[in-house]
Amino acid sequence: MNDKSPDSHFPTSVFGLPTFLKMNKTLLILKQEYLKRVKKKSFIILTLLVPFLMAGMFALIIFLSINNDKKERNIAVYDESGLFLGEFGNEGYTKYTFIQKEQYTKLSSGLKETEFYGVLYIPGDIYTNNSAQLISEKQIPFEVNEQIERKLSRFIENDKKSKIIAESGIPDLGERLEATKTSISLKTLKISEGGEAKSSSSAMAFGASYAMGxxxxxxxxxxxxxxxxxxxxxxxxxxxxxxxxxxxxxxxxxxxxxxxxxxxxxxxxIWVVLGIAVMFGVQSFFSPETAQQMGQSIMEGQQNMNPAAMQTVEPNKAMEILDMIGxxxxxxxxxxxxxxxxxxxxxxxxxxxxxxxxxxxxxxxxxxxxxxxxxxxxxxxxxxxxxxxxxxxxxxxxxxxxxxxxxxxxxxxxxxxxxxxxxxxxxxxxxxxxxxxxxxxxxxxxxxxxxxxxxxxxxxxxxxxxxx
Amino acid sequence: MEFFSARNVNKVFADTKALTDVNISVNKQSIFGLLGPNGAGKTTLIRIINQITAPDSGEVFLEGRKMSRADIGQIGYLPEERGLYKKMKIGDQAIYLAQLKGMSRHDAIKNLKVWFEKFEIMTWWNKNIEELSKGMQQKVQFITTVVHKPKLLIFDEPFSGFDPINANLLKQEILNLRDEGATIIFSTHNMGSVEELCDHIALINKSHKIVEGQVDEIRARYKSNVFEVKYRGDFDKVSRALSGQIKVLDHIEDKRANQITVEHYNGKSNNDLIQALIPVAEILSFEEKIPSMNDVFIKAVQESNRK
Structure with missing residues (x-):
């Protein structure tokens, strides 16, 4: 029935194997479970994709926020009051062109064939009425809206101010009023049990706690x-x-x-390593030119507000955040x-x-x-x-x-x-x-x-x- | 020589008895049939041998020593419910299962290759189980059961799912394993294969062992005074000659020879039967009917249920 000699197929040493050579079984299962999952396509794809999706999202947000302002917008200004001629400087990618009444009438019926994005109508009674009108065929971005409002109110404000200064007869009143401008930043401190006060940020802690949970x-x-x-x-x-x-x-x-x-x-x-790598990648892709550009557009936007304060506050804020993380x-x-x-x-x-x-x-x-x-x-x-x-x-x-x-x-x-x-x-x-x-x-x-x-x-x- | 034994094993689940004082003894290098109706307690006993469950009382011994967890590396177990990892390459999972039994990776690969060649399935090594037919999966499962060269093999319905050709191949391999030194416990409902393969059997019914012994000896034990007689002559005359003394269970009439199956009773002997037949018929052959394992199984279980 059987012509094979015993053990012809097997190494005889299997059961003689010293116990220290036998792999711990938990370790074997652990290895098996680990490799099975890590080798799965879905794991590799998900693991690699998530950081890139995140990075992509951030990049998209940054990209959009930069390119948003890159769109050239030409706005026709019809100044009925005649106050603003020459006072409306181009700002960022928004340009202003002053037009006459005939052209305004023509434009208000349709902007399609023209080079204009919108038409700004400054009525003659703007000084008393505090209102102007911007017509466009598109949804007007918040930044443009805000920019025009700022330009108009700043001019009228300054005009009113200089009249008061002139009436008061105090020559340096302008500078003195400027000096009264104050910006308080609230630094929240938390006293620890050791009595040591540390600056804390509720926003930072809130974000961290929510994220970790x-x-x-x-x-x-x-x-x-x-x-x-x-x-x-x-x-x-x-x-x-x-x-x-x-x-x-x-x-x-x-x-x-x-x-x-x-x-x-x-x-x-893997996410941590990729995240760091991607962060560096994004940084080097956008900076320094892009970062400068971003900075510039922000500065340009706020030029007229308070240039001196801007430059000093920003670095402080950054330091504060770092301080709080620390x-x-x-x-x-x-x-x-x-x-x-x-x-x-x-x-x-x-x-x-x-x-x-x-x-x-x-x-x-x-x-x-x-x-x-x-x-x-x-x-x-x-x-x-x-x-x-x-x-x-x-x-x-x-x-x-x-x-x-x-x-x-x-x-x-x-x-x-x-x-x-x-x-x-x-x-x-x-x-x-x-x-x-x-x-x-x-x-x-x-x-x-x-x-x-x-x-x-x-x-x-x-x-x-x-x-x- | 005794290789494995279970002594006074008891196991109760919640309120059902699975095993009651069960003793079995398995000789080295023999094939031992573990028989019984569904739910008799066979699987529980097999799981106790495999150290999957512990008996409530009683012990199991391997080569005279009480069995411990460390012995499971010496057992190869093919459960009735088969299964392999669906999404894992056949070669990889065979290696993994062999390693879990304590083999080194190197030895596992070496032995597996021998078996894969023998079953001519080397081409499946890198396939997923899902790609194979049920019979093919059974082959892989059989290999994973024997690859670590266990000293004790437990097969639960090993032939289910195999076509006759592969079943025969498997039968040969089981006999080879025994001849190479393995001791085999074989559980099945297929009594034909019990007669063919088993040296000893134990029959378990309702948690009790009811029959144990050598297959031939048990069949002889269950013979019930039934004889087959071939003769030339007229059945009606034969029937009349026997009436009142010997019961005719069955008769076949044929051109060449008629045959009757008879049962002795009232203490009549073989000679009484022959004497009654001689005047009416020419006796061609006279043979006592040995019950098949199937008959033994049914009879033993029915008897034990009646008690």
Missing amino acids: FIIYFFVFMYGAMVMRSVMEEKKSRIIEVIISSVKPFELMAGKIIGTALVGLTQVA NLNLPFILFSFVFYFLFGYLLYSSLMGAVGAAVDNDEDSQQMVFPVTFPLILSIMVLFPIARNPEGPVAFWFSIIPFTSPVAMLARVPYGVPLWELLLSMFLLVLTTIGAIAAAAKIYRIGLLMYGKKVNIKELIKWLRYKN
Whole structure:
């Protein structure tokens, strides 16, 4: 029946393999899960595309905002009052041409065949009536509207002012009035527990807290769901029985969760690197000429307002923003971010993995996953109120309760959180995560080989009571 | 020589008994049939051997030692419900599964290539499972079960989904594996293949082991005094001669030879039957009917259900 000698096909050393050469199985699963996802086309496309989409959007906004003003607009001015002749200088890409009454009458019936973008009618009683009229066949941009209003009011204002100066008989009144102009910038300071005052910006903290809460929510949800789908896939394809006859369910779960987390971290790392690269790219593409141009058009626009103030305020503002970012306590925020991200992910992905193991079809998973992810959804719903009032009761309770704290506490961190609250929140989160992993491991082990049973929360609680 | 044994294994799920005091003993380099109706507890026992579930009480031994988690690398398990990763290259997942059983990547590739060549499926290496027919997937699954050269192989309905040609190929490979040193536990409802392959069997019904032993010995044990007699002569005369002493279960009339199937009762012996026949017919052959494994299965299960 058989003429082959034993072992003719096999190396005899398989079982003699020293244990240290045998790869740790969790590590093997981790590697498998990681490579499977990272090699996926959808992952590569999404990971590469997102930063470029973002960069593209920014570039588009900048590009549009520059090119908006590049459009040459020729505006015909019919000055009935006769006050403004020679006072209407071209500004930016907008040019002004003074016309006579006959031409005005002709133009007001239609601009189509002419070189004019619009017609400005300055009535004779502008001094008393404070109103003029701009006719165009297109929607007039806000900047043009604003520019003309400014030119008209500035001229009349200056005219009135010089009349008063002349009447008063004080020769340097003009300069003295100019000197009374004051611009106060409010610098908000926050006294920390050490009594040290630091400048803070509510806007900055608000933005940071909202963004971080949202990032945590997004990643925990996305990668938790990925773990769930991966578990369901193994269960549905029935390969699970072979797998758990080779590895412990817990090793399998750990490998999956850690492997998927590494996928997430890889994605973030690529985004950070690409983001920095793209930022440099955009900068070098637009600057220095483009930046200068942008600066110029802004300066030109504000020339008449307060040239002296402009030049001094702008650099100060920039310094202030840098100062505020510096005062956000970045190492602390970064630490909190990593901590809450890690434990939030562990907590939810282990629960979602357990759900994936308990159900055997997609409809059931939808139903089961909702109660699990509900706290997470709730925390994103209260994110806005928390970011607005980081010391209110909503912020306090949501950032202490473990299921909502990963999002809620992160929203509070940029404003600064009392140490005891932070430690309590972290402690409870770690404790809950450990408990959740233990419970999930149990459900996971029982659920993986359970088919055709409609599983609900009551059933899961029963599983948790099983010994062994 | 005993290779594997289960001793006094008990397992209860919620309120249903899956296994009650089950003992089995499997000899080295033999094929052991694990039989029983659906839901008898076979899969539970297989999962206990695989360390997927733990028994409530009792133990399983491999080569005289209590089995532990570390032994699962020495088991190859082909579950009844097959499945592989749908979106993974066949070669890659075969390597992965072999590595999970503790093989090095290098050895896994080396052994897999031998098997792929043997089954003439080397061209599938870079295909996705989705591209293969069900029978083709079964071949891949079989290879992933045996590639790490396990000492103990557990096949649950290995032939389902195979055409007769491939089923035969598989049968040969199973026998080869046994001859090369593997011990095989074989679970099936196909009693024909049990007769063909198994040395020993155990029959489990409603969590209890009801029959165990060598296949030939069990079949002999279940013979029920039924004989087949070929003769030349008139059936009516034969029937009259036997009436009152021996029960005729069946008869076939043919040009060359008639045949009757009879059952002894009332303590009548073979000689009584022959004496009754001699005056009315010429006896051509006389043979005791050995029940098939199928008959044994049905009879044993029905008897145990009646208790």
